[in-house]
Amino acid sequence: MAGNFRLFNFAAPSRFYALSGALIPWFWGVAVVLAAIGLYMGFFVAPTDATQGDAYRIIFIHVPAAWMSMVLYLVMAGWAGVGWAFKARLASMVARAIAPTGAMFAFLALWSGAFWGKPTWGTWWVWDARITSELILLFLYLGYIALVEAIDDVRRADNAGALLALVGAINVPIIYFSVKWWNTLHQGASISMTAAPKMASTMVTAMLVMTFACWAYAFAVVFMRTRAIILEREQHADWVGKLVNPGAQA
Amino acid sequence: MGAGFVAVYARDLRLAMRRRIEALLPIVFFVVAVSLFPLGVGPEPQMLRQIAPGIVWVCALLAAMMSVNNLYAADYADGSLEQMLLSGHSGVTIVAAKACAHWTVTGLPLVLSAPLFGLLFDMDGTALGVLTISLLLGTPMLSLLGSFGAALTLGLRSAGVLIVLLVLPLSIPALIFGTGAVAAVESGLSPAGHYSILGALLIFTILTAPLAAAAALRISLE
Numbered sequence: 001m002a003g004n005f006r007l008f009n010f011a012a013p014s015r016f017y018a019l020s021g022a023l024i025p026w027f028w029g030v031a032v033v034l035a036a037i038g039l040y041m042g043f044f045v046a047p048t049d050a051t052q053g054d055a056y057r058i059i060f061i062h063v064p065a066a067w068m069s070m071v072l073y074l075v076m077a078g079w080a081g082v083g084w085a086f087k088a089r090l091a092s093m094v095a096r097a098i099a100p101t102g103a104m105f106a107f108l109a110l111w112s113g114a115f116w117g118k119p120t121w122g123t124w125w126v127w128d129a130r131i132t133s134e135l136i137l138l139f140l141y142l143g144y145i146a147l148v149e150a151i152d153d154v155r156r157a158d159n160a161g162a163l164l165a166l167v168g169a170i171n172v173p174i175i176y177f178s179v180k181w182w183n184t185l186h187q188g189a190s191i192s193m194t195a196a197p198k199m200a201s202t203m204v205t206a207m208l209v210m211t212f213a214c215w216a217y218a219f220a221v222v223f224m225r226t227r228a229i230i231l232e233r234e235q236h237a238d239w240v241g242k243l244v245n246p247g248a249q250a
Numbered sequence: 251m252g253a254g255f256v257a258v259y260a261r262d263l264r265l266a267m268r269r270r271i272e273a274l275l276p277i278v279f280f281v282v283a284v285s286l287f288p289l290g291v292g293p294e295p296q297m298l299r300q301i302a303p304g305i306v307w308v309c310a311l312l313a314a315m316m317s318v319n320n321l322y323a324a325d326y327a328d329g330s331l332e333q334m335l336l337s338g339h340s341g342v343t344i345v346a347a348k349a350c351a352h353w354t355v356t357g358l359p360l361v362l363s364a365p366l367f368g369l370l371f372d373m374d375g376t377a378l379g380v381l382t383i384s385l386l387l388g389t390p391m392l393s394l395l396g397s398f399g400a401a402l403t404l405g406l407r408s409a410g411v412l413i414v415l416l417v418l419p420l421s422i423p424a425l426i427f428g429t430g431a432v433a434a435v436e437s438g439l440s441p442a443g444h445y446s447i448l449g450a451l452l453i454f455t456i457l458t459a460p461l462a463a464a465a466a467l468r469i470s471l472e
Contacts, residue, residue: 136419143416150406159469160402164416167398167462171420174451178423182430 011090013230014239020223027220031213038209046202055119058112059203064211066109068218069137072102076144077169080162090226092158093233095165096148097225101218103141109134129183133176140168154233254339255347262351276317276356277363283309284367295372302371303381303432307425310360310385311392315414317356318396321348322404322467332471341464349390349397349460357389380435384428387448391424394459401466423451 042060049056076098083092113131114124125131144165151157234240266273287305288298325331334344364385368378399417403409431444 136422139415139419143412143419146412146415147402150403150408150412156469156472159472160466163462163466163469164402167420170458174423175419178426182426 011088013090013093013234014237016090017227017230020227024220024223027216027223031216031220034209034213034216038206038213041202041206041209046206047200052120055116058116060206060210062109062112062116063207064214065105065112066134067211068214069102069106069109069134069141072098072105072218073137073140073165073172074169076102077162077165080158080165084159084162089233090230092162093226093229094222095162096158097222097229098218099141099145099148100225101221103138103145105214105218106134106138106141110138127183129176129180132179132183133172136175136179137172140172144168254337254343255350258334258339258344258347259351259354262348263354266351266355273355274359276313277359279316280309280313280360280363281367283312284370288371298371299373302368302373303377303384303429305371306364306367306381307385307388307428310364310389311418311421311425312414313360314356314389314392314396315399315417316410318352318393318400318417319410319413321352321397321400323400323409326404326471331467335467335471341467342460345397345401345463345467346460349393349463352397353390353393357393361385361389377432377436380441381432383445384431384441384448387445387452388424388428391452391455391459392421394455394463395420398459398463398466401463401470404467404470424448427451 038060042057046057048054076095079091079098080095082088083090083095110131113134117126118124144161147164148157148161151160231240231243284305287301291297291301322331325334335341361382364382365378368381373381395417396413398420399413400409402416403412406412427444427447431441431448434444435441
């Protein structure tokens with residue numbers, strides 16, 4: 001992977017370690033500032049919804065979390081696949097670092113959705129197609145995490161996880177449409193989320209700001225976790241030794 | 251391709267015939283699990299009739315997941331799995347043959363005995379027929395997906411539980427359309443659409459799952 005293309009320079013764990021270390025404070029800063037702006041807009045600027053009252057304000061967390069959980073699964077599967085196909089160690093490490101964050105967002109989407117459902121629908125949970133597929137997405141994340149944690153051999157764990165993530169990514173649309181059809185068969189359209197009224201523009205803006213905050217947060221956390229994985233796996237490398245113990249003789 | 255397939259398939263069947271009680275264990279699990287439901291939810295025939303297809307399908311799923319754990323384990327432990335993969339036959343052939351043998355030993359008896367359990371749940375004749383056909387189309391998928399899970403978790407300490415966690419989300423479409431066929435027939439609709447989708451899913455699984463399982467075996471045996 002060490003071609004002339006400069007970007008691949010950062011595929012070396014040591015260089016990536018330095019670069020991500022420099023970027024992490026910026027991502028944290030952006031995440032905090034954007035989250036503060038987004039939450040302020042969401043809770044104080046955006047108007048109260050005519051039909052749902054103030055309960056709708058959960059979407060400022062809920063929708064970005066749901067988006068992130070889906071995008072992160074694809075990103076994870078993509079990097080895991082790159083790591084498997086091109087034997088790029090760093091890509092596999094990034095994939096493993098993404099998984100817990102993706103699972104957290106999937107859980108957050110379900111949890112915040114339940115809090116929204118109680119005042120709006122009068123129930124914590126319905127077997128709606130979208131909710132069910134989000135739950136299955138959480139299961140896919142948990143399966144990936146469980147598999148890579150169960151395998152002691154690092155290379156086998158990375159490759160097996162990559163295969164599972166790719167198979168899962170191929171199956172996500174099949175599962176989604178199955179669940180959707182199952183849902184329409186079993187229960188009438190008692191609750192429709194697609195027929196939502198048009199949102200005020202401040203609501204959309206606040207939601208987008210929150211989405212960018214979630215992105216910045218995801219970058220920061222994934223980079224931090226990747227750095228920890230790099231240190232763990234490269235613990236016998238010279239540069240890690242110098243990093244941990246600068247005074248020691250190489 | 252053909253000779254290797256037949257050889258592995260016949261070998262696995264012969265091994266199963268020599269350990270008949272062990273081969274029958276998934277069926278026994280299925281019988282016991284299905285029988286527990288009326289005790290858990292109550293004996294009202296109306297409700298039992300309604301939930302019967304789901305129970306039979308979920309128990310068939312779990313029985314397949316329990317038994318698939320042993321698909322490669324014994325051959326892996328004594329080294330014959332590596333020899334098979336070194337024999338020159340492609341991994342896909344071996345995986346397909348073993349999944350096929352697994353279906354013959356555990357899936358087929360489930361399909362054949364499912365009408366009997368439908369009777370326990372007071373299902374009528376048409377629904378029984380549909381349930382059997384849906385299982386006939388669906389259980390090969392379970393064996394194929396299960397062999398993928400078994401190949402991924404080969405030799406791991408917690409393989410049994412892991413397979414369930416990995417494969418169950420992937421088998422949800424089979425479950426939905428398998429039970430959906432019975433539900434359709436009971437509400438007066440034709441199950442043909444469900445059969446078609448189950449068939450399409452089966453073809454897709456037959457074409458892709460052996461490739462994935464063979465890749466997983468290569469990763470696990472590296």
